[in-house]
Each structure stands twice: as structure tokens, then as C-alpha cells.
Amino acid sequence: MELTISIILGFMIIGAIYALHAKDLLSAVVAMGIVGYGLVICFLLLKAPDLAIVQIVVETITLVIMVAVVLDSTRDEIAVTFDRRSIINMVTGLIVFAALFYFFILAIGNLDPLGSHTLRMSESYVNGAVEKTGSVNLVTGVLFDFRAYDTLGEAVILYTAALGVLTLLRMKGKK
Amino acid sequence: MEGMSTIVKKVTQLMAGIIFMYGIYIILHGxxxxxxxxxxxxxxxxxFILLILAFGSSALNLKKEVSGTSNVESVAILIVLLLALMALLFGIKVFFFNYLPKGEPGELVSAGVIPLYNIFIGIEVAAAILTIFLALVIFKEESSK
Incomplete structure (x- = not known):
């Protein structure tokens, strides 16, 4: 299974890199779709159907909105000029990437194997959830009972995002 | 924004209701x-986004719809907060406490307040996404006039 996930992750990286360098913005949006739907398959392979449902719906809606925006505005990317400043930027980026990669290699040796948990809290979440919450779906039990503050925060974030979009896009002021 | 071809409109008429009912099912059986x-x-x-894209915003008279969805969204998140506040009146008086009877696990009506949270969070999320979409689609048209 790790091999399958690695192959899908490789495709996602290729799609992301292509989306950065595509001349046509519409094909860049479609290449970003590879990343999203690849993530859906990864979630399904890792046995997280709740996340997979949310991801596939949100990815589709985002793609539709992005395609509508691209078709409404422009399909050409801004021309990039290459000068001394961009060389400095690239060198800085490479140094930061090398440093992060080194520490990533150091840290990954100390990680637990995939799927095992170390926290004492997760033990009690997994074992007694049905008796404590009455919800058969463990994810919903955690979301709306043990971690209800998280859910409230997510809902407030969505509410604020909608308010922000309404405020920013309102061209005419209210009289 | 104008609508799409007859084929898209017909398929949308057939599919939109089924998609809507599937969403309701996912919320109720959460x-x-x-x-x-x-x-x-x-x-x-x-x-809803499928309907709006297929039939166009002009055919559905969507001029005042934006404030409507934004009102629905505000009321839904307010009800979620009130449901959480009502836990301060019952039981062990903790915010977000599950105060309704739990019932038998596995039944549709069980798990106390969790289905109610699911329903109102679902309304809130649907209204929020619809508000963002309508704002992106309709405000552009109104500003370009």
C-alpha cells in the first residue's frame, strides 16, 4: 500500500510543478485538480472516508469556481523576467530547501510507524467513544463531543470567510 | 451569466434533486x-451551484439571493451556539455537554444533540459556500453594468 501511495504522491508532485509552469492558466487549474483528486485516493487508501467525502466535494466546487474565474478574466500568465534579483531569490530558496530537507531527514527517524499513536488521550477516545457519546461514527463523536470547540472554530472560520468575501467584493457601498 | 445548452439543462434537472437528497442523507446519518x-x-x-451554472443567474432571478443565503448562514451558526449554550442549563453544566438522552447506538434518532449539531452545521456550511459562490458570480455582473 505504501508503494501505491508513493506513486500517487509522485503524480501529485508532478501535477503541482506543472501547474506552476503552465503557460495556459486553464491547464494549470486542471493540473491542480490532479493534486486534489490524488489526495482523495490517498485518503481512501488510508481508510479515512469522512475526509475523502469532504475533499472530493470541496475539490470539485473549488475547480468549478476557479474555472469560472479563469474563463471570465484571462487565460495568459504574466510574463516573468529573469534578472540578478531572481538569481538571489533562487539561491536563497535552494539554501532554505536544503536546510529543511536535512532536518526532515533527521526528524523522520524518530517518527512512529504509520497508523500507531502515542498519546494517552487517543487511547481513551478510541476505546470508550460509543458509550460516552452514543455516536457509532467515531469521527463525528470526536468532532461534536470531545472536540466540539474545534468544530465551532471551523464553522466560525467559514462564516468569517463568507463575510470577508461579501465585504471585499461589494463594489457599491450601502446607502 | 447565461445558461448552458439544452442537454446540460435536462441532465441538471434530473440530477440536482438526487444530489440534494444525497447531501441531506449524509447530514442526517452523520x-x-x-x-x-x-x-x-x-x-x-x-x-445549488450545479443549478445556477446550468440555468444561469438571470433565469433564476438571483439578485437578492446573496443576502438571503448570508442570513440563513448567520441564523444557523447562531442556533449552533444556542444549542451549545443550553448545555449550561442541564446536566453537569459544561459548554457543549451532550444533554439529550443518548438512545440506543446505531439508531437514526440517537447520540443526543450530535444529530442537531450536524443538521445546523450542514445548513451553515451549505449557505456559506453558496454565499461565496454567488458573491463571485453576481457581484461581478452588477459591478460591470
């Missing part, structure tokens, strides 16, 4: 099967 308020709300919003 405490039994995978899914819940967030996933179901996004699916419900997707059904």
Missing part, C-alpha cells in the same frame, strides 16, 4: 456512517 455536517453541507451547496 453519526452513523462516514460524513457529517461539513461533507453534507458541501454536497447540498454543490447541487
Amino acid at each position: 453519526h452513523l456512517t462516514p460524513g457529517g455536517g461539513f461533507a453534507g453541507g458541501a454536497i447540498v451547496a454543490g447541487a
Whole structure:
């Protein structure tokens, strides 16, 4: 299974890199779709159907909105000029990437194997959830009972995002 | 924004209701099967977005719809907060306490307040996504006139 996930992750990286360098913005949006739907398959392979449902719906809606925006505005990317400043930027980026990669290699040796948990809290979440919450779906039990503050925060974030979009896009002021 | 071709309109007429009902199912069965308020709300919003894209905003008279969805969203998140506040009156008086009787695990009506949270979070998510979509589609038209 790790091999399958690695192959899908490789495709996602290729799609992301292509989306950065595509001349046509519409094909860049479609290449970003590879990343999203690849993530859906990864979630399904890792046995997280709740996340997979949310991801596939949100990815589709985002793609539709992005395609509508691209078709409404422009399909050409801004021309990039290459000068001394961009060389400095690239060198800085490479140094930061090398440093992060080194520490990533150091840290990954100390990680637990995939799927095992170390926290004492997760033990009690997994074992007694049905008796404590009455919800058969463990994810919903955690979301709306043990971690209800998280859910409230997510809902407030969505509410604020909608308010922000309404405020920013309102061209005419209210009289 | 004008609508699409006759084929798209006909298929949309057939599919939009089924997608809407699937979203309602995901919300109502959130405490039994995978899914819940967030996933179901996004699916419900997707059904409306499909209708709007296929038939065009002019055919559906969507001028005042933006304030409508934004009102629905505000009321839904207010009800979620009130449901959480009502836990301060019952039981062990803790915010977000599950105060309703739990029932038998596995039944549709069980798990106390969790289905109610699911329903109102679903309404909130659907209205929020729809508000963002309508703002992107309609405000552009109104500003370009």
C-alpha cells in the first residue's frame, strides 16, 4: 500500500510543478485538480472516508469556481523576467530547501510507524467513544463531543470567510 | 451569466434533486456512517451551484439571493451556539455537554444533540459556500453594468 501511495504522491508532485509552469492558466487549474483528486485516493487508501467525502466535494466546487474565474478574466500568465534579483531569490530558496530537507531527514527517524499513536488521550477516545457519546461514527463523536470547540472554530472560520468575501467584493457601498 | 445548452439543462434537472437528497442523507446519518455536517453541507451547496451554472443567474432571478443565503448562514451558526449554550442549563453544566438522552447506538434518532449539531452545521456550511459562490458570480455582473 505504501508503494501505491508513493506513486500517487509522485503524480501529485508532478501535477503541482506543472501547474506552476503552465503557460495556459486553464491547464494549470486542471493540473491542480490532479493534486486534489490524488489526495482523495490517498485518503481512501488510508481508510479515512469522512475526509475523502469532504475533499472530493470541496475539490470539485473549488475547480468549478476557479474555472469560472479563469474563463471570465484571462487565460495568459504574466510574463516573468529573469534578472540578478531572481538569481538571489533562487539561491536563497535552494539554501532554505536544503536546510529543511536535512532536518526532515533527521526528524523522520524518530517518527512512529504509520497508523500507531502515542498519546494517552487517543487511547481513551478510541476505546470508550460509543458509550460516552452514543455516536457509532467515531469521527463525528470526536468532532461534536470531545472536540466540539474545534468544530465551532471551523464553522466560525467559514462564516468569517463568507463575510470577508461579501465585504471585499461589494463594489457599491450601502446607502 | 447565461445558461448552458439544452442537454446540460435536462441532465441538471434530473440530477440536482438526487444530489440534494444525497447531501441531506449524509447530514442526517452523520453519526452513523462516514460524513457529517461539513461533507453534507458541501454536497447540498454543490447541487445549488450545479443549478445556477446550468440555468444561469438571470433565469433564476438571483439578485437578492446573496443576502438571503448570508442570513440563513448567520441564523444557523447562531442556533449552533444556542444549542451549545443550553448545555449550561442541564446536566453537569459544561459548554457543549451532550444533554439529550443518548438512545440506543446505531439508531437514526440517537447520540443526543450530535444529530442537531450536524443538521445546523450542514445548513451553515451549505449557505456559506453558496454565499461565496454567488458573491463571485453576481457581484461581478452588477459591478460591470
